[in-house]
Amino acid sequence: DAGVIQSPRHEVTEMGQEVTLRCKPISGHDYLFWYRQTMMRGLELLIYFNNNVPIDDSGMPEDRFSAKMPNASFSTLKIQPSEPRDSAVYFCASASGTLNPSTDTQYFGPGTRLTVL
């Protein structure tokens, strides 16, 4: 079975440019999460969706960040305009949510390494 798929795996862009990260969750999973990993802050949750609806976006750093989930098999995280401090690894994860969402295991994608020059 395919796991969580993320694209691109690596992205290098210049400050001020728009960046779009993409995620395809595991089929049948109702929950999708976006995390960011940096040396300074570790792994932090940015936003998560349940059945394509954003539930908690309190971790989104600022208005430059936006996330959408137009359908059950696709989500995007957009940064516009990008800044050097956005450089990080961005992970997408999904969970089935069949029991309690707090209990279900989150399975992570391979991540997108973003570098903003």
Place this chain on the structure above:
Amino acid sequence: AQKVTQAQTEISVVEKEDVTLDCVYETRDTTYYLFWYKQPPSGELVFLIRRNSFDEQNEISGRYSWNFQKSTSSFNFTITASQVVDSAVYFCALSETTSGSRLTFGEGTQLTVNP
């Protein structure tokens, strides 16, 4: 507020040694879940185990074992007879039922197994 502490930033061992990675957590919930993830040099996050707060039985999976003690709020991870392929960053994480699906991660422990 939930918090996870992994006091060991880096551990270095020689192959075949046993190694224990510590994890201490804080929570006000009576129902919560604890996880361990492995992040090898390739960068992906690999799920290892999930435990709920009502199950304090230790668990063993091959060379991996986990010791959950509510009395000390700890969920330690032991690798027996370590191998070079075990070299990775290991993360402990906590999920409270009252905080939705939020996973709070510890800072991670970098384990290096030398041949």
